[in-house]
Amino acid sequence: LVQRAARGERQAAEQLVRGLLPRVRNLVRYLVRSDAEVDDLAQEAMVSLLRGLSGFRADGSFQAWADRVVARSVFAHLRRKRAHEK
Numbered sequence: 001l002v003q004r005a006a007r008g009e010r011q012a013a014e015q016l017v018r019g020l021l022p023r024v025r026n027l028v029r030y031l032v033r034s035d036a037e038v039d040d041l042a043q044e045a046m047v048s049l050l051r052g053l054s055g056f057r058a059d060g061s062f063q064a065w066a067d068r069v070v071a072r073s074v075f076a077h078l079r080r081k082r083a084h085e086k
Contacts, residue, residue: 001015001016002016002053002056002058002062005050005053006053006054006056013050017046017050020046020049020066021042021046023063023066023067024042024045024046024049024066024070025038025039025042027067027070027071027074028041028042028045028070028074031071031074031075032074032078041073041074041077044073044077045069045070045073045074048069048070048072048073049066049069049070052069
């Protein structure tokens with residue numbers, strides 16, 4: 001499924017997103033501890049995941065890779081937010 005989505009198969013990408021979304025939302029909620037931003041950050045993280053699929057080398061589990069992409073996306077957002085608030 002991941003390989004098909006990485007090749008640009010829309011149906012595979014949609015199926016992948018539907019399967020990953022609950023996990024992504026939970027991780028984002030855990031990282032930001034704010035329900036107000038969860039949906040926006042989860043959407044941003046999903047876009048990062050889809051754009052980065054070609055970089056998944058299958059050395060480890062896809063879920064672990066996805067978690068790292070989500071965490072990096074959230075942390076980047078938090079850094080931008082903190083810099084903007086200064």
